[in-house]
Amino acid sequence: MRRGAIVRILGLGIVITILVGLVAVLIPWLPDPASKQMERIEDVYWFATIICIGIFALVMSVLIYSVITFRAAPEDESDGPSIHGNTSLEIIWTVVPAVLVIAIGVVSAVVLSQNGDAGKNPMTVRVFAQQFSWRFEYPGEKNLKSNKLVMPLDRNITFDFESADVIHSFWIPAMGQKQDVVPGIDTSIVITPTRTGRFPLVCTELCGLGHATMRSPVNVVSQADFDKWVKEQQGGGGKDADGAAVFSSAGCADCHAFTPANSNGEIGPNLDNVAADAEKAGEAPEAYIKESIVDPNKVIANGYAKDVMPGDFGKSLSAKEIDALVTYLAAGKQ
Numbered sequence: 001m002r003r004g005a006i007v008r009i010l011g012l013g014i015v016i017t018i019l020v021g022l023v024a025v026l027i028p029w030l031p032d033p034a035s036k037q038m039e040r041i042e043d044v045y046w047f048a049t050i051i052c053i054g055i056f057a058l059v060m061s062v063l064i065y066s067v068i069t070f071r072a073a074p075e076d077e078s079d080g081p082s083i084h085g086n087t088s089l090e091i092i093w094t095v096v097p098a099v100l101v102i103a104i105g106v107v108s109a110v111v112l113s114q115n116g117d118a119g120k121n122p123m124t125v126r127v128f129a130q131q132f133s134w135r136f137e138y139p140g141e142k143n144l145k146s147n148k149l150v151m152p153l154d155r156n157i158t159f160d161f162e163s164a165d166v167i168h169s170f171w172i173p174a175m176g177q178k179q180d181v182v183p184g185i186d187t188s189i190v191i192t193p194t195r196t197g198r199f200p201l202v203c204t205e206l207c208g209l210g211h212a213t214m215r216s217p218v219n220v221v222s223q224a225d226f227d228k229w230v231k232e233q234q235g236g237g238g239k240d241a242d243g244a245a246v247f248s249s250a251g252c253a254d255c256h257a258f259t260p261a262n263s264n265g266e267i268g269p270n271l272d273n274v275a276a277d278a279e280k281a282g283e284a285p286e287a288y289i290k291e292s293i294v295d296p297n298k299v300i301a302n303g304y305a306k307d308v309m310p311g312d313f314g315k316s317l318s319a320k321e322i323d324a325l326v327t328y329l330a331a332g333k334q
């Protein structure tokens with residue numbers, strides 16, 4: 001090959017590398033990492049991206065050079081020279097991609113194993129997914145229950161998942177780790193938050209009418225603030241169940257509008273009108289509300305569909321919690 005050709009191909013390659021590199025660097029493709037696991041995942045992305053940019057620049061520069069230099073002159077209808085393979089070229093374009101793909105595989109496997117390692121003394125959070133809300137339980141904090149996920153900074157946290165109905169998927173984009181939540185299968189992941197702040201948690205598996213509303217803010221706080229939050233949450237533990245607290249922790253607000261709770265969900269009936277609905281069904285408000293919580297398919301309010309509200313609140317809530325919820329809802333708007 002002439003030296004001029006090599007110089008031109010190299011020049012093209014450098015220009016293409018810079019242009020594609022700018023596209024990779026200047027566009028924020030991924031959120032800022034907020035966990036150790038996400039940092040490692042980002043490293044794998046960069047490793048693969050740099051290899052891709054190199055191969056892309058090589059292929060495109062040779063291609064563009066060839067298209068320009070070896071194009072046929074107008075009216076030239078002669079055949080090109082016949083070529084019978086090139087053994088050394090073929091060895092090169094087999095071995096190089098094989099090495100690169102194996103390298104990406106090895107790096108991914110190492111990160112996968114590091115990301116699955118909870119290390120010593122991890123904190124456990126049990127996650128319950130149910131159409132259409134998330135609930136959390138902290139076994140290390142006297143089984144503290146919450147409908148908000150709060151995580152202490154720099155702690156290895158193991159999440160154990162359980163689904164009450166269909167397949168959901170747990171994803172905090174800034175923290176990378178993502179896990180399907182499948183009924184009947186125990187799944188878990190590890191997350192180590194590295195930044196304090198609020199991050200969205202989203203369900204990424206189409207799970208029914210309210211799938212798009214199945215999101216919840218996640219709070220990452222210092223260990224001291226986390227301990228304080230736990231104390232505050234446990235403060236009310238000894239007293240009788242509080243209807244407003246049950247309404248919030250059971251996820252009712254995600255689907256129902258109810259003025260005293262400041263909620264405006266539209267998946268299920270507006271509970272400000274629950275007394276009128278009870279009258280329509282010919283029942284006393286308390287009895288109607290209790291029945292609708294425990295056996296939601298029995299009476300379906302006008303315009304709403306069957307099987308949308310989970311049927312197992314009778315099991316997942318205690319009798320005290322259900323009574324508190326009934327009292328709270330029956331008291332209505334005033």
Ligand code: CUA
Pocket residue numbers: 129131132167168169203204205206207208211212214
């Ligand atoms: Cu739960 Cu989508």
